[in-house]
Amino acid sequence: MTIHGLSKSYGNNVVLRGVDLQIRAGRIHALLGPNGAGKSTLLGCLSGAVRPDAGTITVNGLTHTGFTPQSALKAGTAIIYQHLELVSDLSAVENIFLGSEQRTPFGTVRKAAQRRIASELLDRVGADFDPSRPLTSLTMGQKQVVEIAKALHHRPEVLILDEPTAALSSRETDILLGLITRLAHESGLAIVYVTHLLREVTAVADEVSVLRDGSVEWTRPTADLGIETLIEGITGAPVARAATATSENRPVQHDRPPLLELADFRASGAPGVSVRIGAGEIVGVFGLLGSGRTNLVEALAGARPSEGGFRLAGSDLRLSSPGIARRSGIALVPSDRKSQSLFSSLSAQENVLMPHYRRLSRGWRRPRVEQHVFDSVAGRMSLHPMSAGLAGDRFSGGNAQKLVMGRWLMDGSGVTLLLLDEPTQGVDVGARAELHRMIREFARESERAVIFVSSDVEELNALADRVVVLAESRIVGIVPGDTAERELMVLAQPAPSSGPSEVRSEGNTAA
Amino acid sequence: GGSDDAAAASGCETTYEIGFSHPISEAAFVKGLKSQVTAQAKEIGCVEVLFDDTQASDLESQRNTVETWVTQGVDAVVVFPVDAKALTPLRTQAQSAGIKWLQYATPGEGVDGYTGFDNVASGDIVGQAAVDWITEHQLSGKVTAAITSITAVPDVRGRWEQPQKLISDAGVEVISLQDCSDQTCGLEQAEALLNANPDLRIYIGANDDAALGALKAFQSKGIDPSEVFIAGQDGNIEALKAVKAGGAYKVSAAIDMIDLSHAIVQNSINAITGSGETETEAAVIPASLDDPSELDELIAQQGG
């Protein structure tokens, strides 16, 4: 596949300025770049989701000036979108075959055959859930796997993946990386791979291109590159210390009274969890796909029914709704940004300020104050484009994530317990370091704590004071923040069904 | 036909079942008519009347109701057809099942009876009264008139066609002939027309409701009631009282409701038993202050 002179602008926002790129069969081509560089837009041009203004795409000797989703599939490109594009009420099988159903001679759907093929595809990508389950009952990660199976089912020659691992745990990530390596090197697919996780790049990519400000900075074979070069390429500046900062000089708060105490806290039917978290602490939650992490943080935010002891800053709370949790100083950034936190058609400013309008008002709203508060958060998060009026869904993935994080990280948000589910998914290296810094600053302020879920061990190491490891919704261990990946993985393996639960609960109350 | 259990209980030999379908149940006049019909049925005895709930001249709903009665096997149906032609097949079906088919308000071919009032006569009454008033005040050519219609029920077109002809012939221009059959619409239409035509002095409603709405428009405009001629048709109680009040509302072509409801029941029984008169045209009475005792009687008929 050869891309030549591809350009696209939205209004006066020039996103792609004549991109030239060559993608070869049997190679994994990593596409890197800061948030808002135009990566997703470029890929959208290749899959038919976006119509380019100028330029050509040549696949197998045929030159196209643009695609529709159908013609892109026909030309042999398949894509996995950054924001999953699946139909939630259909089953996994139906999603995989959507638009290309297997038919009998009478035109009816061959359900049995579809199911068989779907099972095979899912096996191939290392999933083991029932493919006839409706999508609503799957976790983010499982949905991602369905999306991959769907793409593979089209037997593409070019497979495009836009941050496929952002929502995956490390085990699934490894399986996925193994899979695409096989696909490229054995089946001879050309693969375009967008990610912000640089170790993935060094692990699997054959070639790397860096896209900045809508044009390709450079393309090089991976062999010559070190992490520093990549970071420099992406951020456009020499490696800053902050970008690689880990958990040094982290005060562990044994002496202070705990800010949050959970005593046999049960999240919608899950087994009880007991833990104490001190003020100023940042606690990571680790687990495999479907281990109940999302369940737990949602229950802590009042978004799911829960029972059991919940004590925050000395007072017992009953969390019956997010509104009540919010008034007690608890806030959540959910992992499913598109459906659970972003107001797609509202402006950036409204997205950030939505929960705070009442607080910022004196009965009536004060536009100047609002503007000021937004400007200061957006500035600190280096939002791009820095535009208060742009609608939420017109921001790139990473910048949209900054909006929903900024909602609670802003000054005086009144939050004491911040719950983050995959807080930096889709955020570029530079901005991630920035977000980490902000999270740390947030927690250091008096009487606050952060609990965050992450599938990225690097992130846990960089941010967490302690890590709570979950398996099958139980706490199976509480370990220091710099615990190595291997150790975490061993802990997180689901126990054999006869495992003695007493042993686990011993560790639970450690604080 | 005839539910014999009920017959035994009430000491009747047989109790006749009659279905009465009026497709404008929401109108005040129809509500009054229904209760009067029930009262007359009680007085005549040994007869039960079923009512249709159809509103807003909904043909489908009316047809379904009457068809249900036919299938159920009532003894007679009395129908004010939204569209007589559209009910012809049903009539044939009913009659071949031995059910008497009578029509209300509008005569038709092949029916077993007819109870009504003459829409043309009704239109004539208000039209003529208007003409008399024009002549009396020598207003020919000096004022204009508005008339409302109910085109959804074409069978009653006499109500607007007659006055239109009479008033035009009397040398008064009819500046508006538009659909309107409720109070809100009468009010808003009259207001708009009055603004545009300060010489509008005559307003004829196809029913009383439209005219009552218009009355409010003339009142709020502060026009001397003696200079205005408003007339409606049906003779519902609110209109009769407006006439009695002696303002701009000069006349309502009132239907004698006792006559009418008695005939609805009696004609049906006559058709069933095959004896006696089955066609009645209830009197349409010009209810105006020209005949105060008649007016009082009409008001009394409706429990006013």
Next chain:
Amino acid sequence: MTEVIATDAKSEPAPSLKSGLLTGIDSIMPVATVGLMIFFAVNHSSFLTKDNLLLIALQSAPLMVVAVGAALLLMSGYIDLSIGSVMAVSGVCAGLTFNSAGVTAGVMVGLGVGLAVGLLNGVLIGYFKLSPIIVTLGILAAGRGLAQVLSPDALYGFPSAVLEFGNARVLGVPTLVWIAVFVVALGALVMTLLPAGRHVVAVGVNSRAAYLSGIPVRRLVLSLYALVGTLSALGGLMVVARLDSAPSGTLGAGFEISVLTAVLLGGIPYSGGKGHLWRVVVGVWLMGILTNGITLMNVSSQLSQVLTGAVLVLAAALEGVRFWIHRSSR
């Protein structure tokens, strides 16, 4: 019958109590309908006669035919409010043709006009992305006016074949009922067995995802509006055949409200993407017996409105209970 959404209960064996409760709740609406039938049967001797039940089926037939189309459309997240006027325009056009060019030509013209209006709606909404509610409301008003312009005078007395068709019976069941059964079966077929059924649901749930999967969304929307237009015309013709008359002012007036009510009663949410066709059938039937029973029992018109309203709210409540139980089973 027509399972549009595989329920959880089906795919992953849930504990028996809960799955029992779920199927129980799912069938509350049918059970309520049967309950209502028993109530009417007890209170009026002629309710549960073969003739009366066939009559209800006959009277519901046009509604059933149109409701199937409207249900499919609603499942895909779109709405058509122009139904009543499409019935009128195509009925009137057919009526004008019957007397001049014969019955077959009339039927063709009628269905053709319905198809054409449906295509118009579909192009405006599917391709030009105009607002479904405003466009079809506009067509509703304009269509009624057009019908009356085309036939200012009453249109009646068609060739006898028309009326005969309207009254014909096959195996003791009215032909019109057979037509309704056929259309329902066709709808069920599309929804369960054909790819198009999946596409309809996909568009209803997430039309962007459907588009990106290569489903020709615009064409699908166009086809659905064309289908609803054609079925409305068919419904209109059925009414015309029974009336032997095509009253331009009242034919089909307000029909779209009945259709919408039946479809919503059938549990298809306004936002689309969900629903079972067989439940729409129950919805239509429920409305049929309600009107019939109320007529038989001679309920006063005020009370009958209160009753109808109560049944609707009750239906919504059952739907709500179903929703809650489904949700808590997640």
Next chain:
Amino acid sequence: MTEVIATDAKSEPAPSLKSGLLTGIDSIMPVATVGLMIFFAVNHSSFLTKDNLLLIALQSAPLMVVAVGAALLLMSGYIDLSIGSVMAVSGVCAGLTFNSAGVTAGVMVGLGVGLAVGLLNGVLIGYFKLSPIIVTLGILAAGRGLAQVLSPDALYGFPSAVLEFGNARVLGVPTLVWIAVFVVALGALVMTLLPAGRHVVAVGVNSRAAYLSGIPVRRLVLSLYALVGTLSALGGLMVVARLDSAPSGTLGAGFEISVLTAVLLGGIPYSGGKGHLWRVVVGVWLMGILTNGITLMNVSSQLSQVLTGAVLVLAAALEGVRFWIHRSSR
């Protein structure tokens, strides 16, 4: 005026041509309205008189009052179809009270009944999550029945204060128009100046996200339904005051359709989350001049339906053009 969505053009200066086109398109509806006014003015000399314009404002006042509430509700993604019957029930209850307990008591009772029905809708829909369309359709039917049960006989001839109020003028402008202006101003105030306005929009765009960020969604929905109920009652009382009569069968019948049309004409999409209140005002005004112009020009009833339909389709088309231009600017 009431900007619900900050447009791009505002925050980052777009190239002048496109931004010019955008504002141009955004104001097509007002321009079309002015165009229609010019057409009527040319064709009828008394259209463009002060009296006639005030009259249109007066006649639109009840619609305006209710449309403001309905617009807010629709922006939050919900709908109320029970409006017409709420007007009837509260009008009748007020009417029953006027004669026995006086005017103030009557107004209180009327508004109270509207509030109560609104709360009922709100609890069923907001808290029990029942389907908005079915519930409010149910209340529509039941409410109409109830109104007729409460007042089987005509209800008229209220204390003179009622009619006087209906006809009163302040500074030459009818009191009812002042009320409408007041309600619009209140609505604009809520949408622009109060936090609640942002919450309404947030719920309309993504109610799950609104809920998770701590906005009390259920309470907001309840309040909005209560608001619409109360404003419907107010609209009903305004009609009653002008008629000096509360006809239980026809008061407010079909009003919900006019309200919906006006609000949709005002460019608030069914799915909520968007819209400017001032455009709803234009929508109401457009409908007002259309009826007025048609009355003045004595258009036949068939033709007037065709005309109304055409205006609606045109409005949808303008909406569509706007959508396309906005889109291509993405």
